[in-house]
Amino acid sequence: MRTAVVCALLCAAALPGPSAAASAPQAPPAAAQAASPAARYAAQAPPAVSVTVAVTDGRDDAEAGKRLDxxxxVHNLGSTAVRGARIEQxxxxxTTSATAPGATLEGRGEREQKAVWHSDLPAHDIQVFTASAVLGDRHDDTGSAAPGxxxxxxxxxxYVGESFAPTACSGDLDDLPETHAEAGGGNGWVGWAVAAAATALFGPGVVRAVRRRRAAQPR
Structure with missing residues (x-):
C-alpha cells in the first residue's frame, strides 16, 4: 500500500504543470497589429459616390416682377444607391417669394430664401426637382457683372449624409437690366434743354457784340 502511494506521489511530481504559453493571453495576428487606425476607418467608411447636378431656368435675362422657373x-452616376441625399437651392x-414642390422653404427676406429637398438616389438614377422665384427690385449696383x-x-x-461639404454644385445666372438708366437719360435731356435755353437767350446779344467789335476795327 505504501509503495502504491509513493509511486502515485512520484508520478504526480514528474508530470509537467500547466503550460505558461497556454495560460498567457494570445497576441493578435500580425496583420491586425499592422493595421493603422486610418486603415480600420477606411474599411468602415461608406463607399464613394458619384453625383452630378445641373440647374437652369431656360433664359439668360430677367427683371423685377418676373417669375423664374x-x-x-440630379444624376447618380454610381452603382451604389445614395440614401438621404440633401439638395439645397x-x-x-x-427674390421676394419662392415655391418648390416637395421641398422645405427656409428664410423669408431677400438674400435668405432657400429650398431644401431630401431624397434617396438609386444607382444610375436621374431625378428632377422644380422651383420658382419671383424677383423684386435691386437696391444698388454692387457686384455688377458688366456696366449697367x-x-x-x-x-x-x-450633400450626402451629414456632411457639410457638397458632393456636387451647379448654378444659373441671369442678367438684370440697369434700373437707373432712365434717370441718367433724364439728366442728359435736362442738360441739353438748359443749354438750348441759354443759347436762345444770350445768342443774339453775343452776335451783336461781335458785329460791333468788327465794325469798330479800322480797315
Whole structure:
C-alpha cells in the first residue's frame, strides 16, 4: 500500500504543470497589429459616390416682377444607391417669394430664401426637382457683372449624409437690366434743354457784340 502511494506521489511530481504559453493571453495576428487606425476607418467608411447636378431656368435675362422657373436635374452616376441625399437651392438675392414642390422653404427676406429637398438616389438614377422665384427690385449696383447690369444668381448643391461639404454644385445666372438708366437719360435731356435755353437767350446779344467789335476795327 505504501509503495502504491509513493509511486502515485512520484508520478504526480514528474508530470509537467500547466503550460505558461497556454495560460498567457494570445497576441493578435500580425496583420491586425499592422493595421493603422486610418486603415480600420477606411474599411468602415461608406463607399464613394458619384453625383452630378445641373440647374437652369431656360433664359439668360430677367427683371423685377418676373417669375423664374428652375429645373434641377440630379444624376447618380454610381452603382451604389445614395440614401438621404440633401439638395439645397439658394434663390437669387432679390427674390421676394419662392415655391418648390416637395421641398422645405427656409428664410423669408431677400438674400435668405432657400429650398431644401431630401431624397434617396438609386444607382444610375436621374431625378428632377422644380422651383420658382419671383424677383423684386435691386437696391444698388454692387457686384455688377458688366456696366449697367447685375446678375440674378441661383446655386444648387447636393450633400450626402451629414456632411457639410457638397458632393456636387451647379448654378444659373441671369442678367438684370440697369434700373437707373432712365434717370441718367433724364439728366442728359435736362442738360441739353438748359443749354438750348441759354443759347436762345444770350445768342443774339453775343452776335451783336461781335458785329460791333468788327465794325469798330479800322480797315
Amino acid at each position: 428652375y429645373r434641377i436635374t 439658394e434663390m437669387p438675392a432679390t 447690369t447685375l446678375r440674378a444668381a441661383s446655386t444648387v448643391c447636393v
